[in-house]
Amino acid sequence: xxxxxxxxxxxxxxxxxxxxxxxxxxxxxxxxxxxxxxxxxxxxxxxxxxxxxxxxxxxxxxxxxxxxxxxxxxxxxxxxxxxxxxxxxxxxxxxxxxxxxxxxxxxxxxxxxxxxxxxxxxxxxxxxxxxxxxxxxxxxxxxxxxxxxxxxxxxxxxxxxxxxxxxxxxxxxxxxxxxxxxxxxxxxxxxxxxxxxxxxxxxxxxxxxxxxxxxxxxxxxxxxxxxxxxxxxxxxxxxxxxxxxxxxxxxxxxxxxxxxxxxxxxxxxxxxxxxxxxxxxxxxxxxxxxxxxxxxxxxxxxxxxxxx
Amino acid sequence: xxxxxxxxxxxxxxxxxxxxxxxxxxxxxxxxxxxxxxxxxxxxxxxxxxxxxxxxxxxxxxxxxxxxxxxxxxxxxxxxxxxxxxxxxxxxxxxxxxxxxxxxxxxxxxxxxxxxxxxxxxxxxxxxxxxxxxxxxxxxxxxxxxxxxxxxxxxxxxxxxxxxxxxxxxxxxxxxxxxxxxxxxxxxxxxxxxxxxxxxxxxxxxxxxxxxxxxxxxxxxxxxxxxxxxxxxxxxxxxxxxxxxxxxxxxxxxxxxxxxxxxxxxxxxxxxxxxxxxxxxxxxxxxxxxxxxxxxxxxxxxxxxxxxxxxxxxxxxxxxxxxxxxxxxxxxxxxxxxxxxxxxxxxxxxxxxxxxxxxxxxxxxxxxxxxxxxxxxxxxxxxxxxxxxxxxxxxxxxxxxxxxxxxxxxxxxxxxxxx
Numbered sequence: 001x002x003x004x005x006x007x008x009x010x011x012x013x014x015x016x017x018x019x020x021x022x023x024x025x026x027x028x029x030x031x032x033x034x035x036x037x038x039x040x041x042x043x044x045x046x047x048x049x050x051x052x053x054x055x056x057x058x059x060x061x062x063x064x065x066x067x068x069x070x071x072x073x074x075x076x077x078x079x080x081x082x083x084x085x086x087x088x089x090x091x092x093x094x095x096x097x098x099x100x101x102x103x104x105x106x107x108x109x110x111x112x113x114x115x116x117x118x119x120x121x122x123x124x125x126x127x128x129x130x131x132x133x134x135x136x137x138x139x140x141x142x143x144x145x146x147x148x149x150x151x152x153x154x155x156x157x158x159x160x161x162x163x164x165x166x167x168x169x170x171x172x173x174x175x176x177x178x179x180x181x182x183x184x185x186x187x188x189x190x191x192x193x194x195x196x197x198x199x200x201x202x203x204x205x206x207x208x209x210x211x212x213x214x215x216x217x218x219x220x221x222x223x224x225x226x227x228x229x230x231x232x233x234x235x236x237x238x239x240x241x242x243x244x245x246x247x248x249x250x251x252x253x254x255x256x257x258x259x260x261x262x263x264x265x266x267x268x269x270x271x272x273x274x275x276x277x278x279x280x281x282x283x284x285x286x287x288x289x290x291x292x293x294x295x296x297x298x299x300x301x302x303x304x305x306x307x308x
Numbered sequence: 309x310x311x312x313x314x315x316x317x318x319x320x321x322x323x324x325x326x327x328x329x330x331x332x333x334x335x336x337x338x339x340x341x342x343x344x345x346x347x348x349x350x351x352x353x354x355x356x357x358x359x360x361x362x363x364x365x366x367x368x369x370x371x372x373x374x375x376x377x378x379x380x381x382x383x384x385x386x387x388x389x390x391x392x393x394x395x396x397x398x399x400x401x402x403x404x405x406x407x408x409x410x411x412x413x414x415x416x417x418x419x420x421x422x423x424x425x426x427x428x429x430x431x432x433x434x435x436x437x438x439x440x441x442x443x444x445x446x447x448x449x450x451x452x453x454x455x456x457x458x459x460x461x462x463x464x465x466x467x468x469x470x471x472x473x474x475x476x477x478x479x480x481x482x483x484x485x486x487x488x489x490x491x492x493x494x495x496x497x498x499x500x501x502x503x504x505x506x507x508x509x510x511x512x513x514x515x516x517x518x519x520x521x522x523x524x525x526x527x528x529x530x531x532x533x534x535x536x537x538x539x540x541x542x543x544x545x546x547x548x549x550x551x552x553x554x555x556x557x558x559x560x561x562x563x564x565x566x567x568x569x570x571x572x573x574x575x576x577x578x579x580x581x582x583x584x585x586x587x588x589x590x591x592x593x594x595x596x597x598x599x600x601x602x603x604x605x606x607x608x609x610x611x612x613x614x615x616x617x618x619x620x621x622x623x624x625x626x627x628x629x630x631x632x633x634x635x636x637x638x639x640x641x642x643x644x645x646x647x648x649x650x651x652x653x654x655x656x657x658x659x660x661x662x663x664x665x666x667x668x669x670x671x672x673x674x675x676x677x678x679x680x681x682x683x684x685x686x687x688x689x690x691x692x693x694x695x696x697x698x699x700x701x702x703x704x705x706x707x708x709x710x711x712x713x714x715x716x717x718x719x720x721x722x723x724x725x726x727x
Contacts, residue, residue, distance in 0.1 A: 055384055056409035069723070078716070143550040164553040164705075252494060253552040254702035271380050272685070272694035274405070 042287065049280035059277070066281035079255055080282070083263040086170050087239065087289070090259060093174045094181060094238035098230050101185025102223075106215075108186070109193045119190065126183035134247030137176035138163065163249050166256035173244050173257060181237055185230045192226030193219075228300070235293050239286065260286045335366040338625045339392040342371065343379035348579075352647035360632050367625055387411040391619035393626040396446075399434035399611040400682040401520070401689060403442055406615075412442045413616035413623060418630060427655045428634060430673075434611050434682055443615035444630045447643055449650040450668030451501060451608040451683075454577055455570035456563065457592040459486070467594040471509075471537070474597045478546050481569045488546040490568035491704075492554030499700035500684035500693065501572055504608050505596045507534045512603035513678035520688040522725030526696075526717040535714070537599060539707045552705055560584060572596065574610065575650060578664050593667050595675060606678030607671065610686060611653070695720040 014021065049066055053059035073080035108119050125133065140147050143161040152158030162172035196219060204218040220227070242261045245251060251258040251266060258266070260282055266272075268279025344353045350373055361369050372392070374382055379396075386392060387406060397403055406412045418424055419432065419441040431445045460466070460477075463484055468474040478488040493499045508516045511530045518524045519531065541547070548562050557580065562568040564584040571577060581591055598605060614633055616626045632638060639652035645660040651669055652659065659669045672680065685693040699713040 054405060054409075056388070056405060056411065076716075076719070143553055161550045161553060164550050250494065252496075252698075252701065253705060254698045266694075269381065271377075272690040274384070274690070 045280045045283050045287070048277055049284050051277045051280075053276040054274045055276050056274075062277065066278050069278065070281055070285065079258060079263060082256060083258045083260045083282075086257065086259045089170055090174055090177075090238040090241050091235065093171070094177065094234055094241075095231075097178050097181035097185050097234050098227065100178070100182040101187075101230065102189050104182065104186045105189035105193060109190065123183050123187055125180040126187070128180075130180065130243040131247050133176055133180055134244045137172070137179075137244075138248050141172055163257075164253050166253055169249060169253065169257040173241075173248055176248065177237075177241060177244050181234060184233060184237075188226045188230045188233075189223060192223045196222050232297055236290075239290055239293075260289075333366050334364045334625045334628055336622050336625065337368045337370065338394070338622050338629065340369065340371045340629070341379075341386060341392040341395040342373045343376045343396045345373055345375045345379075349648055352642050355647075356633070356638060356642050359638070360629060363632070364625070364628070387617050387619070391617045391621075393616065393620040393622045394629055395615055395617055397443065397613050397615050398682070398686050399431070399443075399445060399613050400686045402682070402686040403613070403615070404437060404689075407437045407442050411618050413618050413620065413626075414440045415443060415616060415627070415630065416440045418444065418627060421631075423631070424634060427636065428653055430655070430680075431611055431653050434680075435613065443613045444634050445611045445613050445653040446633050446639075447648050447650045448609050448611040448653060449575040450672055451505075451572070451574050451596075451610075452668065452671065453570050453572050453594050453596055454563075454581065454664075455592055455594065456566065456586075456590055458590045459484075459566060459569045460592075467592075468597050469595075470597055470601075471599040475540060475544070478541065478544060482545050486566065487548040487562065487568040488541070488570060490548050490559045490562040490571050491551045492556045492559030493551050493701045493704060494553060494555050494558075496694075496697035496701055497683075497685050498556050498559075498573075499704055500697045501574075501608065502538065502704075503534070503696075503700050504681060504684050505572065506538050506599070507531070508606045508678065508681065509596065509599035509603065510534045510537055511600070513606035513681065516606070516681065517679075517687070520684070520692075522689075522692065522721050526714045526721055531714065532710070535703065535707075535710050538703070539710070542704060542707045547704065552701055574608075575664055575668055579649065588663060593664050595671050604678035605676055607676040607680055608683050609651075609672055609680045610683045689724060691724050692720060695724075 048059075050061060050063060051059040052062045052065070070080050072078075074084070104122055108115065108122060141162040143149060143159055143164060148162065149159040152160060160168070162168045200218055200222070201214070204214055209218060240261055241259055242265065245257055245259060245262045246265075249257045251262050264279045264282040264286065267275050267282065273279070340357060342350070342353050344350050353373075354371065357369060357371055361367065383395065383397065383406075386395070388411065397406070403412060419428075419435075424444070428445070431448070432441065435441045435443055435445065455467075459481070463480050465477045465480060468477050481488045491498050491502070504516070507519065510533055515524065515530065519526075524531070548559065548568050551559065556573070556577075559571070560577070560580055561584070563571050564581065564586060571581075578591070582588075595605070595607075614630055616623055616630070620626055633642075634654055636652075636654045636656035639654040639657035642648055643650050643652040643657070643660065645662045645665070649660065649662065649665065651665060651672070659665050681687055685697065688696065696717050699717050703710055703713050
């Protein structure tokens, strides 16, 4: 009884450190899941990429063999080289969605009757599934009855087999991908444009700014956050480009439209695949490429935070 | 995609009250996984399982039908965890990864029983790895040239049997403004069929097998000869344009519309061709022509199979089910025209009256002395099949790249077969 009476005077450890512990407690569930589903698998992939494993039997340690094979595929201008090259093309051309989205947003940022309908129609391609986008464009490009060749025929051009020609196939798929991605960027800019300060526009107008100068010096700086997000989602979207390729060409013809993400799937998980270690090695390369961008994004966000 | 149907013993007992009692009473649960997701094969399988259930009222059977393509990747999961007692798959090299990983049950004991040993001898080779049998076949079908008889008649052509006749026929078809063959190589394997035939006819079955097993260089002159023969057809415009953009189904309309005269395909192409409106007067079949007169004719006849996973829980009932599937009566029933419309594996079964099945059966049983291959992507290891079929597709589009393609396949061979 006496011991119990003493207790309240001595604060418990938890009580003393409550201020410091509380944030961690709140972070714990998030951290736990982030560890289990993101951080640990990253290291597991690294580890797996050093093995040769068909997903069934015992894994055999092969050191850097998988990376060596990738290197030789690079030297031989083989699948890995093509995938990497296509990834680069995707990265560069996919960025066209940002200016395209901006201009559509500027165009739609007006008050006329029925503008909500037009906005939703422009946003429509982003809402429908990528699979549907892929199918629609596959039919559009179809060499015998596709709309594209009908159109080219009007000008006496073609016929063009976009998805069957290794020179055009990647561009054809990127073009299909730009359709929904432009809509995405558009919606980002439309919300951004809502937040543009009318007083600054007024001030600019008094100083004689118009058209392009107004856009460049007054509007765009205020759209910086929207541009940043559009840039992030477009880069990530380009690197993850998988569904369109899978639907439209399956990486063909003869593997010329592969990108790293699709190649990884093909090697590790498709019908003829199951080289898990090799797939993991490709995943690691893809991860390292993404890491460059992620590091850049984090760094610029950090700089932004400090600026305020 | 998944669907289940349960047949409880009680429900069936009523309908088969007069069935003769079976000697060995099987009990417990029997779980069957099927990849026969197309409507007709699915109905066939479900009816067959009901008949099996009727014979074994003590058995609780649970059937799961999985989409055919999804099955190919899911099998790796369900063979290791939550394993069924019976599962469908394919013969030859295609089952090798699972045999080597110890995931398929050795069923050599079934093959030792006279009922199976005597009647299924023709497919035993395809089910054998390391001298043991790992499952039983339930159906197979022939490959060959399906052609438009009305177009042949119009041009005054007859079924060719030699390479010269083939080329002469094709020349006339091309001159009439048609392609000789329709094909869709988007999913690659159709080109594998062409390679199978051209290589088996040029170099023979044994050579073809050695190539599939990685024992022969892709830059060997004999392989180059196969491609040279192939190039003859490509250069004369025998194949439809843009085939790399089409699946095999998307290539069918060219034949239906009369823009192409023939299709090298498995017997499963007959059903959609008939549905598209071609009558049996318009559609006919011939065996792929001989090219090198010194080699014996050999055919592709892919076999679909049933296996018992090593982790199955009711292996006794599973064995009984396998015996039931290959029995003569069941084979006649499930392979008839109203069901699978393919060839029965049991020698005691009768083949359906369908003219294509009859021709196919005669061809395989009496005019294929060289041997019977499964199919390129089942005979060659998966990786090699993938790389090579991609090469075949590229070759069919750009025949002049042949040396570069073969060099690439040779590099792949050195890597794939080394372990």
